[in-house]
Amino acid sequence: MKKTKDSRKKRHEQIRNLLISHNLLSVAEFCRILDCSEATIRNDLRYLEEQGFIQRTFGGAIATANTTYNTDVMLRTSVSTKEKEAIADYVIHHILVSGQIITLDAGSTNVILAQKIIESPLELTVITNSFAAASILSKSEKINLYLVGGYYNPLTYAFLDEMAPKILESIRSDIFFLAPNGLSKEAGITISDPKEVFIKQTMIRHARQCIALADHSKIGKLGLKVICGFEALRMLVTDDKADVQEIAKLEESGVRVIAAPSVS
Structure with a gap:
C-alpha cells in the first residue's frame, strides 16, 4: 500500500x-x-x-502559478532560462551600480541574477534568504554577503520562518529584487508559498525601492497569497515574450514595465 x-x-x-x-x-x-x-x-x-x-x-x-509551489528551485531556474538571463542582464547593465546594498528573495530569477552579478565587475552588498543565491555569491570577493537564517526549506533552497523577518528589521537596502509567482491587474503581486509572504513584505518595507523580476510565464497569473499592490513597485522587469495585453493591463494599473530582449 x-x-x-x-x-x-x-x-x-x-x-x-x-x-x-x-x-x-x-x-x-x-x-x-x-x-x-x-x-x-x-x-x-x-x-x-x-x-x-x-x-x-x-x-x-x-x-498555473501554483504549479511551482513546493517544487525544487533548481528545476524552476532551468525553466525559461534565456528569458531569466535577459532579465538579469538588464538589471546588471541598467539598474545596478557598485556600492549599492541590495536584497534578493529566494525566487529562481534571483539565482540567475546572482550568477550574473559575480560575472560582472560590480561590488555590492547583498542580503538574501536564498541559500542557492548565497552559494553563488560567496564565490566572489567583490560581494559583501549577508545570509538571513531560520528554518531551511530544501525544496526552495531558502530560509523561511519568523526568525528571518526579525533579522531583516535591523537592515536597510537600496533595492529589493522581488521574484513573485504571479502578477495580475486583479490581484496585484502574488506568491504560491504562504510561508514566504511575510519575509517578502519585510524586505519591501526595508528597501528604498522594490523592483519585480518576472519572466513572461508569471504575467497575468495568480499565486495563492498576495504580497503587495503595484504601488509598492518602482518597476517590473520581464522579457519580450510577455503577453502584450497583460502588459497593457499592468501599465494601466500604474506599473512601469521593462521588456528585456531575450538572449539569442
Whole structure:
C-alpha cells in the first residue's frame, strides 16, 4: 500500500514538473511520457486541480502559478532560462551600480541574477534568504554577503520562518529584487508559498525601492497569497515574450514595465 502511495506522489510531482517545462500537455502526452493509463492520468489531473496546483483543460492540463509551489528551485531556474538571463542582464547593465546594498528573495530569477552579478565587475552588498543565491555569491570577493537564517526549506533552497523577518528589521537596502509567482491587474503581486509572504513584505518595507523580476510565464497569473499592490513597485522587469495585453493591463494599473530582449 505504501509503495502505491509513494508512486502516486512521485507521479504527481512528475506531472507538475512536466507542466513547468511545457506549460500545456495532453492526457495522451502524459500517458506516453509517464507510461500510465489514461484513467490513471485523468485521476491524477483531477486530484492536482482540486489541490490548486494545475488547471485541467479539454483533453489535458496547463500550468498555473501554483504549479511551482513546493517544487525544487533548481528545476524552476532551468525553466525559461534565456528569458531569466535577459532579465538579469538588464538589471546588471541598467539598474545596478557598485556600492549599492541590495536584497534578493529566494525566487529562481534571483539565482540567475546572482550568477550574473559575480560575472560582472560590480561590488555590492547583498542580503538574501536564498541559500542557492548565497552559494553563488560567496564565490566572489567583490560581494559583501549577508545570509538571513531560520528554518531551511530544501525544496526552495531558502530560509523561511519568523526568525528571518526579525533579522531583516535591523537592515536597510537600496533595492529589493522581488521574484513573485504571479502578477495580475486583479490581484496585484502574488506568491504560491504562504510561508514566504511575510519575509517578502519585510524586505519591501526595508528597501528604498522594490523592483519585480518576472519572466513572461508569471504575467497575468495568480499565486495563492498576495504580497503587495503595484504601488509598492518602482518597476517590473520581464522579457519580450510577455503577453502584450497583460502588459497593457499592468501599465494601466500604474506599473512601469521593462521588456528585456531575450538572449539569442
